[in-house]
Structures are given as C-alpha cells and as structure tokens.
Amino acid sequence: MPTAVLDEIRDLTERRHRDPATVLRRVEELMAGVDDPRVDAEGSLAAGLALQEVGRIPEAVESFRRCVAASAGCGLPGPEALGRAQLAVALLNLGDGAAANEEIARARAVAPARQRGAVEMLFGLVLHRTGRLDAALAAYGRALEWLAGGGDDVAMGRARLNRGIILAYQGALRDALEDFAFAERVARARDLPSMAAMAAHNVAFARGRRGDIPGALAAYARAEQAYQALETPHRFLAVLQADRCPVLLVGGLVREARRDAEAALAALAGVDQVHGTECRLLLARALLAEGRYEQAAEQASAAAASFLALDRGPWAAQAGYVGIQADVLRLQDEGAPSPDLLARCQQIAAELELQGWPVEALHVRTFVGRVALALGRPGVAAAELTAAAAARRSGPADQRAQAWHAAALLRLAQGDVAGSKRALLRGVAVVDAYRATLGATELRANAASHGAELARLGVQLALAGGRPSELLRWADRCRASALRTVAVRPPADERLAADLARLRQLRTARREASLSGAGGAEGAGDPGPGPVEAIEEAVRARARAAGHGGPAPPRGLDVQALRQALGDRVLIEYVVCEGRIHAVTVTGRGARHVALGPAAAVAEEKQHLMFALRRLLLGRPGADDLFRIAATRLDDLLVAPVGGAVERAPALVVVPTGLLHGVPWSCLPRLAGRDTTIAPSAALWASPVRPVPPCPRVALVAGPGLPGAEAEVAALARLFPGADALFGEGATAARVLAAMERADLVHVAAHGHFRADSPQFSSLLLADGPLTVYDFERIRRVPLVAVLSACDAAVADVRAGDELLGSAAALLGLGVRSVVAPVFSVPDDATTPLMIAFHEGLVTGLSPSAALARACARPGRATAAAAAFLCVGLDGPSRSPGQPVA
Numbered sequence: 112m113p114t115a116v117l118d119e120i121r122d123l124t125e126r127r128h129r130d131p132a133t134v135l136r137r138v139e140e141l142m143a144g145v146d147d148p149r150v151d152a153e154g155s156l157a158a159g160l161a162l163q164e165v166g167r168i169p170e171a172v173e174s175f176r177r178c179v180a181a182s183a184g185c186g187l188p189g190p191e192a193l194g195r196a197q198l199a200v201a202l203l204n205l206g207d208g209a210a211a212n213e214e215i216a217r218a219r220a221v222a223p224a225r226q227r228g229a230v231e232m233l234f235g236l237v238l239h240r241t242g243r244l245d246a247a248l249a250a251y252g253r254a255l256e257w258l259a260g261g262g263d264d265v266a267m268g269r270a271r272l273n274r275g276i277i278l279a280y281q282g283a284l285r286d287a288l289e290d291f292a293f294a295e296r297v298a299r300a301r302d303l304p305s306m307a308a309m310a311a312h313n314v315a316f317a318r319g320r321r322g323d324i325p326g327a328l329a330a331y332a333r334a335e336q337a338y339q340a341l342e343t344p345h346r347f348l349a350v351l352q353a354d355r356c357p358v359l360l361v362g363g364l365v366r367e368a369r370r371d372a373e374a375a376l377a378a379l380a381g382v383d384q385v386h387g388t389e390c391r392l393l394l395a396r397a398l399l400a401e402g403r404y405e406q407a408a409e410q411a412s413a414a415a416a417s418f419l420a421l422d423r424g425p426w427a428a429q430a431g432y433v434g435i436q437a438d439v440l441r442l443q444d445e446g447a448p449s450p451d452l453l454a455r456c457q458q459i460a461a462e463l464e465l466q467g468w469p470v471e472a473l474h475v476r477t478f479v480g481r482v483a484l485a486l487g488r489p490g491v492a493a494a495e496l497t498a499a500a501a502a503r504r505s506g507p508a509d510q511r512a513q514a515w516h517a518a519a520l521l522r523l524a525q526g527d528v529a530g531s532k533r534a535l536l537r538g539v540a541v542v543d544a545y546r547a548t549l550g551a552t553e554l555r556a557n558a559a560s561h562g563a564e565l566a567r568l569g570v571q572l573a574l575a576g577g578r579p580s581e582l583l584r585w586a587d588r589c590r591a592s593a594l595r596t597v598a599v600r601p602p603a604d605e606r607l608a609a610d611l612a613r614l615r616q617l618r619t620a621r622r623e624a625s626l627s628g629a630g631g632a633e634g635a636g637d638p639g640p641g642p643v644e645a646i647e648e649a650v651r652a653r654a655r656a657a658g659h660g661g662p663a664p665p666r667g668l669d670v671q672a673l674r675q676a677l678g679d680r681v682l683i684e685y686v687v688c689e690g691r692i693h694a695v696t697v698t699g700r701g702a703r704h705v706a707l708g709p710a711a712a713v714a715e716e717k718q719h720l721m722f723a724l725r726r727l728l729l730g731r732p733g734a735d736d737l738f739r740i741a742a743t744r745l746d747d748l749l750v751a752p753v754g755g756a757v758e759r760a761p762a763l764v765v766v767p768t769g770l771l772h773g774v775p776w777s778c779l780p781r782l783a784g785r786d787t788t789i790a791p792s793a794a795l796w797a798s799p800v801r802p803v804p805p806c807p808r809v810a811l812v813a814g815p816g817l818p819g820a821e822a823e824v825a826a827l828a829r830l831f832p833g834a835d836a837l838f839g840e841g842a843t844a845a846r847v848l849a850a851m852e853r854a855d856l857v858h859v860a861a862h863g864h865f866r867a868d869s870p871q872f873s874s875l876l877l878a879d880g881p882l883t884v885y886d887f888e889r890i891r892r893v894p895l896v897a898v899l900s901a902c903d904a905a906v907a908d909v910r911a912g913d914e915l916l917g918s919a920a921a922l923l924g925l926g927v928r929s930v931v932a933p934v935f936s937v938p939d940d941a942t943t944p945l946m947i948a949f950h951e952g953l954v955t956g957l958s959p960s961a962a963l964a965r966a967c968a969r970p971g972r973a974t975a976a977a978a979a980f981l982c983v984g985l986d987g988p989s990r991s992p993g994q995p996v997a
Contacts, residue, residue, distance in 0.1 A: 113147045124157040131164035148185040152178050156194050163201060166346050166382040172201045192222035196233035203240055206384040208422030211237055228257030232270040240385050242425030244467030248277050268297035272309055279317040282470055287317045308337030312351055319358035322507025324554055327358045329656040349378035350386050356393040360400055361509055363557020369397035388417040395433045404441035408434045425466040428459040432475055453482050473502050477517040489524045496521035508545035509561045512538045516564050538565045539588060551655045553871055555593040556916055562589045570688045579702035580670045583695040586686035587668045591791035594924045607653045614646045615880025650885055668794045674699050676797045681760035683753060684793055685768045696753055705752050714770050716745040728975045746779040762786035766793050773934050777967055778978035784968035786961040788986040800928045800985050807855035809834035812842050814861025814876050823860045823943040830950050843879045854894045863901030870916035875901055884921040893925045896959055899932040900946050919983050929959040929986040933979035941976035960986040
C-alpha cells in the first residue's frame, strides 16, 4: 500500500506545474488515508511544491518544514535534503536570505548521492537569485554532472533552463540557447507543458539580451500563450511581464515597460519577494528612461534596501547604479556631479564584475568615465573607459553603441577631438545598421534612443568647435532617421488585415453605444475594453514581429547639396543642448549659428500660445490680444534673433526639435503668411523624391459625423473634375485605401484622433470605423501630397532623436512628400473655406506650402484655423517653379 501511494505522490510531483490545485487536493487525500512517515515526508514535499506554484508561499514553507521534520524523524536523508533545499528557495521568496542560506547548507550536508544533483541544482538557484552568478554557474555545472550519471533528464532539463539564464546574462547566448533547446526537447518528450513554456520564456529572454527585439517579443508572445494554457498561470505570467521589461526598454517601448513592471510588481507582492524586488528595479529603470528621475530614484532606493535584506548584493549594486544615474541626469545641465559619486560607481562596477555580471559592469564603467571627466579626473576616466570601450566590436547594438561612446570619451580625455568625433560616427553607424534590421515603424523610431548620448556629445563638440556646418550635421545626424530608412511594407497578412477590420467593428460598436446613451454597459452593444485591447495587442505584436527594414539611410548630411537644393529658400534647424536652444540657418551662401536662450522659456511661451489659441477658438473676450502677445513673445525667442535672411527669403524650411514640434509656426508674426515647410530633418527634406506628374490623380474623402465634410469634398470635386470622391457609407477603409493607392493627391475631411498612449493607433474616422497608422502602412503605393483636414492629424509623439510617430509622420515615412494637416482641432466653418482656398492655390500651380501660405493670408480668414494648419514634409527641393499640382 505505501509503495503504490508513494509512486502516485512522485507522479503528482512531476505534474504540479500543469495543475497544482488538483495535485494539492489529491496529495492531501493520499496523506490522510495512510499513516506512514515516508508518505508524510514525500507528500509534504509534493504539497509544498504545489502550494509554491499557486503563490501560497507561507503555506509552502510550513509544508516543507513538515517534510524536513518527518524525514529527519525516521532517517530519510533524501526527502530531508530535498525538503530543506526547497525550503531554502521558499524562504528566499519570502525575503529571509539568512535562513535560506542556512537551510541550503544543511541540505547539501545531508544529501545522499542519489539526491545530490537535485540539491546542488537548488543550491545554484539560491546563488543565482542572490546575484552570485559565477558561483551559481559552477553549482549548475556540478549538478548536471551528477544528474547525468543518474539519467534524470527531467532534472537535467530544469538545471539547464536555469544555467541558460546565467549564460544569457553573461553574454554566452549561443550556449544559453542550446540549454533551452535541450530543456524544450525533454519537455516535449515527457509531456511537461510548463517546462516547455519556461523554455520558450527563456529563449525570449536570451533573444532580448542579444538585441533581437522582434524575435524576443514574438517568443514572449508564444510563452505567454503556453502559460495561459496552464490552470494557474498567474505567477508565471507576472514573471514573464517582468522579464519582458528589459526587452521593451531596449526597444524604446518605455511606457509599456513601465506598465508591465507595475503590473508584475502588484501581482508578485506578498507572493514572491525575489522576483517582486526585481520588478521594482525594472520599474526604476523604466521611470529613468521616461525622464521621471525623482520617481526612478525613489524606486531604486526601495529596491536596493529590499535586495540587501535578501542578501542580494549584486542586485543591490544595480539598484544603486540606477539611483545614481537618476541623480546625475536630473542635475546634468546644472553643473558637475558630486565627487562621492565616483567612488560609489567604481564600487558598483567592481562588485558586478566580481559576481559575474560583465554586461551590466560595462554600462557602469562608461558612466564612471563620464563622471570622472566631469570631475576633472582624466586618469581615472581613461582607466574606466578603456575597459568599457573594449566591447565596441561585439555584442548587441545598444552595447556596442555605448562602447563607442566610451571610446569617444576616452579619446576626448586624451585630447584627440578628431578621434572622438570618428568614434561617435562609428557608434551612430552601429545604430543605423541596427535600425535597418527592424521592420516595425515603432521599433525603428525607438532605436534612436541608442544613439542619443552619441548625438548629444557630437553636438557639444560641434558647439565648442564653432563651425555652424558641423553643428548642423550633428544636429541632423540622428534626427528622424527612421523616416529616412526606406519603408518596408509588411507582407500580405490576412490575419493582420482581419484584426484591423475587427478592431474597426469593435470601435464602431463602442462609438455607437456611446452616442446612443448606452455608455459602456454590458449587453448594450458596447464590446467593453477587453476585446479591443486584446486585438490592439495582437496587431502590435504582429507588426513588431515584421521582418527586416530597408537599407540604412545615407550617412550624414551633405551641407553643400542642401545649400544647392534650397535655392533662394532659408532653412532654420533648431537644436537643444544642455538646456539651451540654438538655431542654424542655411542659405545658398552658407550656414550661421545663433544661440537663442533657455529651452524652459520657450516651453513656457509655447504653452501660453496654445492656451491663447484655445480661447480664441471658443470666442472668449480678450483672446485676440492674448494671442498676439503670446505669438509675439515666441517669435521674439525663436525667429527674431535669427536675422534678416529669414525675413528676406521668399520661402522657409523649419526643422524643429523636441518641444518645438507642434508649434503653430504660421501664427508667429515674422512667419505669418510666409511660404513655410516644416521638415522632420534637413537630410529628409533634401532627399530626392518622386516628381509631381503633370496631370495628377486626385482622391477626395468625406468621413462620417463631421459637419461640413461632404460639402467640403463636393466643393473640391468641382475644382478637380474626374477626382475619385468618396462620401458617406461609401467612404470605407478598403475603398479609401484603394483610392489612396491610385492617387497623387488625396484630401480627407474626417474626424482625426491622436493616440498619445499608442501613436500607431492614431486614426481617421471612416464609415466603417477608424483607419489607423497600421492601415496606412499596408498601402503599396502612396500619394505625393496628403491633405488631412482632421483634428490633430499633424500631432506627433516625439521620441528620442526627434523621431516622430503619428498619422502625418507615418505618411512621410511611407514616401508621401507633403502632408497638410492641423495640430489642433478647428471648427468646420473655419476649415472648409481655408481648404478650398488652399486647393485653388494648388490648381494655379503653387506648391502645397505656398498654397497654404496664400490661403492663410487671405482677408477674412479665421486666425485660429490659419494657425492650426502646417505643411509638413519635403515640399520644395525637386519641384520645378510653377509646376502645377493639379
């Protein structure tokens, strides 16, 4: 009888991952029916493992203690050793590192030969979770030798799963993937779905460490599906969310990383303190990347304290490093860092290297070198940066870019300014090449974050050198590079198309429910947030897993070619460095640099101007005066200091930066009524584009629910006989996209919505629902000119490197040369006359920017409407003067 019961308990132990609740009930039934110390010992061990799976860690601890007591009482060293080893892991999860170390030591002391491999694997896990990676790696190696001798391939699979994680941390990614592949083969052969899911999870982790963001995200999605098939996936999913955070951060998906970290932290609170504290550190890193430095420092400090309580010194060192970064970055434009930071950073780097964290130590060494330079310690800087620069030719792109940054700083410390600039360019080239491997627009835009520090130093050196052309090249070098990368349309993807169509249906149902007064009530026609969010996540996942992007853009800006392309135009490119705004003006005769003043003052005046425009739209008393004052002040800060060349030029090209995106430039007094193009970058503006054909094809679209839209399109149809005009129910997504593919000029009068939380879901409302940026990206041929007389259509989310995401930016990236759209909502009665006047200018042969300027300058035009519209893109360099658009 006991033998049969013990066999069943051992079988249940192996099934605990798949269905822990059922395993726990059955083990308790078996233990209640048999009075035998071996059943008590092994049953308590099995019950403890099942309790651990469902997150009931305090109960698991008590169950493991019963196993130890029963085993020791009747001389069963095998169950006692396993019970103590599992007790150590559970105690560590509860935050009692000292007791965990004591129990694992006892387990190793009593373990007989048969259990030595399993106990040594758990010893490795304790070392692993406390951050002693080299020691853990050695322990896993010993465990695998003993397990191989006993032929226990399941235990070997678990050990190799754990060892692979350390190998991935240390950069041995090929060996890590071999370990995970072995574990997955065992899991498939033994029908262990939980182990198979863990293997997929760890493959995703390794791909992320290698810098393969699309591959990592796709693997995480597969692992998530595998976990969800288990009965109790919650703890697994929380850990997966935490592990996905670094991948999201490397991919520049900072807000998603923060949300994942917050969700995982909440899910693991009181359940798994080890992983929970790691989540807090990841949250600190995400906040740091978002620029929320004070909050990042607070979370890092809390994480460091928890790591120390858990006896996890290397992890505490990483948390301390994040806190130091937050402090330094918060004050980077206010003077030199505190001298004590140098010693603290050196100590952190030394501890990470000692415990087997070479990649993390590299980051710290680069930072130490920067701090040493800022403190006037070139000798210390040289020693630290030499070590960091050694990694510039291997490893993931972000690691190599950082190593080239270290090399640039090292050469600068040695007085080799030219060598420093060459190193910066090599680093930027690494980022360019990496971007070219990415197919998703969002990931290409976010890749610029890896070159942000390189560009920052390049701008600083150019300013110090006093050469305007060099400042222009560096200001433009990493600006909107994703838009210059050749757009790669995703392959025909029926599932993606179906998801986008379903999303339109759900959004339409929600909108109709809201308009009918049903609100969000269940059963009232509203699909609720769940289906919409699930489909949006599926669309994101498929887009991010897209294949390679196009070739990397040409390196650097050819200033001479730019001057020739400008002709009699003037280009103004703005750049922010160390909290101050600078402008470089370029004409056919040369380039000139002007220092303008504090960025904070410009940001404040921009807010005042937008406030005044909103009051003007609402017809508030005194709004005209408020508007004129705000516009004049912003003009005095940004345009007046640039000089007379701007006032004399017949046409202007403005290249904004950061906070200057979204400025209603045409309402500034010196630019009012001027032919002005807003370009994402000088290099993009000067790049060759398709010429406008003599008889362009025109598509006109009127979306639903927008008063005046059909009248606007009908009036335009009279200007463009033969245009493809879509109204009412006929303006569906499929028909509009098909019309856009045929057209050279497209005009869409529809409600627009900019999604700040997810710019790729920014949309135009059509008859069958919202047409998103993801829909635009499926177009095989784009028009040359797109006019979006829709709310917020020109608004963009500005990422690091002045990378832009949004409807207008997406069209530019796909090859549209000019987008005319508003940066804020304008009433229809003001928009329609402006749009008719604009198109009348096109018909007479004016360029889009000139036609917009003339329409805005007409007597009687609404001030707010004129201020709202911008001509964004490449309007100018390849046009012949007077060549008509229609």
